[in-house]
Amino acid sequence: MQQAEDFRDETDALAAILQPLSDAEFDQPTLFKSWTIDDVIGHLHMFNVAAAKSLESDAAFAEFFAPIGQGMAKGISLRELQYPWLAGLRGRALMEEWVRTAHATADDFAAADPKKRLKWAGPDMSALSSVTARLMETWAHGQEVFDLLGQTRIEHERVRSIAHLGVATIGWTFVNRGHEVPTPAPFVQLTGPSGALWEWGEAQSDNRVVGTAVEFAQVVCQTRNVADTALQTTGPVAARWMAMAQCFAGPPEDPPASGARHRRR
Template sequence: MMQEALDFRDESDTLAAVLADADDMLFATVTQFKSWTIEDVIGHLHIWNAAALMTLQDPDAFQRFLRDIMSAFKTGKSHIDVQYQWLDEHAGGVRGKALFDAYCDYYPRLAAAYGDADPEQRVAWAGPDMTTRSKIIARQMETWSHGQEIFDILGEQRQDGDRIRNIAHLGVTTYGWTFRNRRQEPPAPKPFVQLTAPSGTVWEWNDPQTDNMVRGSAVEFAQVVTQTRNIDDTALETLGTTARQWMEIAQCFAGGPETPPARGTRSMVTG
C-alpha cells in the first residue's frame, strides 16, 4: 500500500479521534478560521475527499462535480454555501454528528483506493493534473491544516507523528509557487531548511547556507506554510531577508494568494 495513503488515513484517524464523543452542539462551535464551525470544517473535508475518490475512480463524475462547483462559485456562493448545497443534493442533507459519521465512513475508502493505485498515475484536479501520490499528500495536508482549527478551539494538543514530513516537504517545494502566485519573482537561492521531526530526527532541504535559512520544529513549519499560524507566533528561526520574506507569506496550498493569519489570532484555546 502506498505509504502516503497510510499517512493520510492516520491523519484522518487522529482528527476523528478528537471528535469521537462530540454531539451536535459541539459541531456548531465556531473556530478561529474565517468563523467556520467545526461542522463546516468536516463538511469541507468530506466533499473534497469525495471529489478525490471521483477523480481516481470516475473521472467523468469528477468533471461534473467540478463544473457544478465552479458554476456555483461564479454566482457568488461561498465555499460553505457550495458544500452544503452538495451535501443536500448528494449526501441526504447530513449535518452535525451525522455528517461526521459520513466523513468517518468515507475517508478509509479514499485511503484504500489511493493505497492500491499506481503512485505515478495522473488524476485531474481543479488546477493541473497531479500524480496520485501528490493528490493523497494534498488530502493529508488539508486534513491536517483544517484539523488545526478544531484542535485549537477544543484546547487539545495534537500528537503529531513523522508523517508530517509530507506536509513539510510540500511547504519547501512550493517556495517558488508562493512568490509566483503573487506575481513576484522567487528570490534566489532558495533558503536552506532544517527541521526537527516529532521523533527528534533532523530533516534538511536545499543547499546549506548560514545566512539564508529556516530552522526549528517541523510542526511549526507546517503550521506556517499551511497558514494556520503567523510566523511570529512560532519559535521558528529565520536567517536572512529571503527566508523571512518567504515565511511571512508562505502558502503550500492551491488557489489565489491568501494572507496568513495576523499575529496572535490563531492559537490553542486554554482555560
C-alpha cells in the same frame, strides 16, 4: 503509498477528538474565519470525495466538480457551496460519513499507481500529490478543531510530507502573488516529532529556515503566523517566504495575524 495510510491516520486522529461531541457542539465556531466544526468536516468530506472521483476517472471528476466550479465562478464561497451537496448532512452523521468515505478513499489511493495523472480544479497532479494534499488539508483544518477544543495534537512523522509540500511550493507562493521567484531557495532544516533532522536544499548560513517540522508546517498551511512560532529565519528571502508562505492552491491568502490562531485555554 504510505501517504494514503498517513491520510487515514490523520483522519482518525481528528475523528477521535470529535467522538465525544453532541450534534449541537458541531456548531461551535473555530478561529478559522469563524467556520464551525460542521463547516470544517463538510469541507474535508467534499474534497475527499472529489479526490476519489479524480482517481476513478477524468469524467467522474468533471461531473462531480462542475457545479462547484460554476458556483466559484459566481463568487460563491466553498463553505457555502458544500451545503447543497451535503443535503442536510450535519453533526455526528456527517462525521461518520466523512470517516467512512475517507477510509474508502485511503484504500483506493493505497492501491493506485503513485505516478498516475489525475484531473483537479487546478493543474493535473499525480496520485501521490493528490493524497498528500488530502493529508495536508486534514492536518491543517484539524488544527482549528484541536485549538477550539483546547487539545494539543500528538504529532507523528507523517508531518514530514506536509513540510516537504511546504518546501516544494516556495515558487508557487511567490508566483501566486505576482512576485519573481528568488534564487537560491532558502536552506530548510527541521526537527521532526521523533527528533530526526530533515533537510532540504543546499546549506546556506545566510539564507535559511530552522525549527521544528510542526511549526514550519503550521506556517506554510497558514494555521499560525510565523511570529507565533520559534522558527528562525536568516536572510531577507527566508523572512519574506515565511511571512506569506502558502502550500495550498487557490488565490493568495494572507496568514493569520499574530495571536489570531491559538489553542483555547
